[in-house]
Amino acid sequence: xxxxxxxxxxxxxxxxxxxxxxxxxxxxxxxxxxxxxxxxxxxxxxxxxxxxxxxxxxxxxxxxxxxxxxxxxxxxxxxxxxxxxxxxxxxxxxxxxxxxxxxxxxxxxxxxxxxxxxxxxxxxxxxxxxxxxxxxxxxxxxxxxxxxxxxxxxxxxx
Amino acid sequence: xxxxxxxxxxxxxxxxxxxxxxxxxxxxxxxxxxxxxxxxxxxxxxxxxxxxxxxxxxxxxxxxxxxxxxxxxxxxxxxxxxxxxxxxxxxxxxxxxxxxxxxxxxxxxxxxxxxxxxxxxxxxxxxxxxxxxxxxxxxxxxxxxxxxxxxxxxxxxx
Numbered sequence: 001x002x003x004x005x006x007x008x009x010x011x012x013x014x015x016x017x018x019x020x021x022x023x024x025x026x027x028x029x030x031x032x033x034x035x036x037x038x039x040x041x042x043x044x045x046x047x048x049x050x051x052x053x054x055x056x057x058x059x060x061x062x063x064x065x066x067x068x069x070x071x072x073x074x075x076x077x078x079x080x081x082x083x084x085x086x087x088x089x090x091x092x093x094x095x096x097x098x099x100x101x102x103x104x105x106x107x108x109x110x111x112x113x114x115x116x117x118x119x120x121x122x123x124x125x126x127x128x129x130x131x132x133x134x135x136x137x138x139x140x141x142x143x144x145x146x147x148x149x150x151x152x153x154x155x156x157x158x
Numbered sequence: 159x160x161x162x163x164x165x166x167x168x169x170x171x172x173x174x175x176x177x178x179x180x181x182x183x184x185x186x187x188x189x190x191x192x193x194x195x196x197x198x199x200x201x202x203x204x205x206x207x208x209x210x211x212x213x214x215x216x217x218x219x220x221x222x223x224x225x226x227x228x229x230x231x232x233x234x235x236x237x238x239x240x241x242x243x244x245x246x247x248x249x250x251x252x253x254x255x256x257x258x259x260x261x262x263x264x265x266x267x268x269x270x271x272x273x274x275x276x277x278x279x280x281x282x283x284x285x286x287x288x289x290x291x292x293x294x295x296x297x298x299x300x301x302x303x304x305x306x307x308x309x310x311x312x313x314x315x316x
Contacts (some may be wrong), residue, residue: 013259090296095250100170109305125285132277138248147267
């Protein structure tokens with residue numbers, strides 16, 4: 001399977017991986033969620049090369065995760081802002097932070113804390129069920145074929 | 159920055175990305191959460207080459223995301239099971255599914271549905287605040303330097 005075939009796979013994870021599943025892209029998104037908007041700032045924060053950064057930003061714009069917004073007229077300059085589709089990647093970024101904090105942080109503790117403004121607490125978001133409101137544990141979940149599945153066999157995992 | 163420096167970065171996302179931030183690894187994890195355990199089954203489900211699959215599985219074992227468990231004595235054969243550290247990646251996998259279902263699924267709808275066993279509903283997990291219980295929106299979150307941050311300046315995003 002080649003990477004440009006990934007987006008066509010009948011799997012939402014494969015389709016997501018096709019857009020954000022590379023390391024620089026995930027770090028570019030991290031910066032965007034930390035408030036970085038300008039090319040030069042991404043460059044400086046990430047220590048990435050110009051062509052690589054340009055490629056990743058262009059791909060995120062093409063996939064409507066970021067949008068280019070002019071911030072200066074003469075000369076014309078753009079910055080990169082998260083779209084709704086991009087902001088909706090927050091659960092993924094939060095899941096990476098939580099897992100990294102729990103399993104990969106050194107004895108000195110996490111380098112950044114996430115604060116929930118409404119209650120002003122440093123937290124790790126937990127996935128919950130929108131129906132019953134309970135926190136979700138991987139062992140409580142199962143999958144079943146959805147409407148977009150053309151081959152409904154062999155996907156049940158119990 | 160080289161990839162083997164990523165795990166040493168003072169950033170939980172970078173550390174997570176160092177372990178799971180490549181496309182095949184994410185697809186191997188998807189299969190593991192769908193119940194796949196054996197080398198040959200991963201091979202068949204993913205259409206990956208043997209050396210690539212072996213490398214990814216070995217790395218996940220080395221990082222204690224998967225563990226090798228014997229399932230046959232003569233000849234000795236192993237299968238791969240998620241550890242606690244691996245099961246704790248479920249929020250990340252669920253976040254990828256939810257985003258893919260919302261933004262990348264075709265008109266036919268999602269290929270798989272996630273079912274929360276306790277309430278038996280097909281759901282998309284939502285990140286919640288463990289302190290106040292409310293669903294989290296990216297705009298409600300901010301970051302502040304944590305105990306493991308050696309340079310406490312310039313990380314506040316507002």
